Amino acid sequence: MKLKEDIARLAREARQPDGSAYRSLACDEVAALAAAHGVPAWELEAAALDAGVAPERYARNLGSLGPAGQARLLRSCVALVGLGGLGGTVLETLARMGVGRLRGADGDRFEESNLNRQALCRMAGLGCAKAQAAAEAVAGLNPSVQFEQRLGFLDRGGMAKLFSGADLALDCLGGLASRPALHDAARAAGLPLVSAGVAGWTGWVATVLPHGPSPIDLLGSRPGAEDSLGCPGPAVHAAASLQCAEAARLLAGQPPALAGKMLLFDLADMHFETVDLG
Numbered sequence: 001m002k003l004k005e006d007i008a009r010l011a012r013e014a015r016q017p018d019g020s021a022y023r024s025l026a027c028d029e030v031a032a033l034a035a036a037h038g039v040p041a042w043e044l045e046a047a048a049l050d051a052g053v054a055p056e057r058y059a060r061n062l063g064s065l066g067p068a069g070q071a072r073l074l075r076s077c078v079a080l081v082g083l084g085g086l087g088g089t090v091l092e093t094l095a096r097m098g099v100g101r102l103r104g105a106d107g108d109r110f111e112e113s114n115l116n117r118q119a120l121c122r123m124a125g126l127g128c129a130k131a132q133a134a135a136e137a138v139a140g141l142n143p144s145v146q147f148e149q150r151l152g153f154l155d156r157g158g159m160a161k162l163f164s165g166a167d168l169a170l171d172c173l174g175g176l177a178s179r180p181a182l183h184d185a186a187r188a189a190g191l192p193l194v195s196a197g198v199a200g201w202t203g204w205v206a207t208v209l210p211h212g213p214s215p216i217d218l219l220g221s222r223p224g225a226e227d228s229l230g231c232p233g234p235a236v237h238a239a240a241s242l243q244c245a246e247a248a249r250l251l252a253g254q255p256p257a258l259a260g261k262m263l264l265f266d267l268a269d270m271h272f273e274t275v276d277l278g
Contacts, residue, residue, distance in 0.1 A: 003047060003182060006033055006037070006121070007025065007047065008051065010033070011023040011053040012024055012025075013025060013028075014056070016062075022054050022062070023052060023054065025053050025054065025055050025056060027055070030044060035135065040144075041143065042075075043075075044145065044273075045058070045074050047101075048252065049067045049074070052067070054094065057098075063107050066252075067244075069252035069254075069255075072097060072251055073099050073251050076100060076102075076251045077099075077101040077103070077165060077166045077168075078103070078167065078247065078251070079104075079163050079166040079169045080103065080104040080105070080169075081106075081154065081171060081182055082133065082171070083108075083130040083131055083133075084172070085117045085240075086173075086196055086239060088120035089119045089168055089244075090240045090244055090247075091104055091138065093240070093241065093262075094169075097143045097144070097248060099247075101127065101146045101147075102145060102146070103199050104147065104148075105131065106129075106130040106131050106153075109127055110122075110128055110133065111254065112274075117233040117237070119180075119192050119222075120133045129151055131149040133184075135147050155181075156185055159181070163189040163191055165217055167191075168191060168197075168250055168251060169186045169189070169192070170192065170193070170243060170246060171183070172196070172243075173247055174231070175223070175227070176216070177253055179195070187211075192210070193207070193208040194208075194246050195216070195243075196239040196240065196243045196250060196259075197239070198235045198236050198239050199224070199231070200226075200230060200231075200268075202229075202267070202268075203238060203239040203242055203265055204262050204264050205243055205246065205258060205263045207250070207256040207257075207259045208259075209260070212259060212277075213277040213278050214277070234267055238267060
């Protein structure tokens with residue numbers, strides 16, 4: 001009760017760009033209240049939404065997600081495998097959107113060839129572990145989000161541990177070699193998995209339900225076209241953004257748009273199509 005009273009006391013009137021009013025809680029007030037009450041900041045933000053108060057950092061999400069959807073995101077836990085091109089953009093986007101708990105695994109370090117596309121890669125961070133850079137990025141973007149890093153390349157047992165207790169898995173790997181094991185681990189954990197890949201200006205995104213078809217069933221684990229066509233930034237960020245949009249739908253309690261399907265895009269001619277995997 002005291003927590004709700006403190007939230008109500010600190011809430012202020014604010015307006016959306018269309019003029020509609022809402023009650024808002026500033027970022028510094030979230031941090032102070034969470035510390036005072038000894039609760040995680042994401043939990044406090046979800047409680048504020050339940051009480052009709054919107055944490056200001058999510059105000060521009062509400063027209064699309066609604067307060068209940070935003071609260072569901074805050075109470076969610078998402079596991080990412082891969083924190084490079086796809087994973088860095090996915091991690092940043094989900095942290096900004098307010099997914100309360102994120103886990104990320106990667107055993108790689110940044111190198112110069114990553115600079116063209118990887119959101120977490122900076123000149124000053126060359127040689128640094130991607131998992132550590134991810135932790136620092138989340139802390140700087142949204143300290144309300146809890147991030148758990150796994151530094152290393154995961155075997156099946158490691159994937160099982162990463163997925164334990166999560167609500168959703170995201171396949172942000174490059175190439176195809178490690179994806180069959182990842183998709184099998186998500187199935188074994190009973191988790192929906194949002195997967196994506198990029199080759200040159202083309203890419204794909206698919207949602208794999210525990211008992212549903214996977215694009216990896218078709219693609220296998222042979223060397224991918226990414227090795228020869230490369231991975232320019234616009235295609236990587238497009239695929240990552242589509243992954244995040246599908247992840248947000250699932251976490252907010254909406255039906256997946258790409259379950260059993262594969263969205264294909266080609267940015268060279270701005271062509272998009274969706275094909276059934278069944």
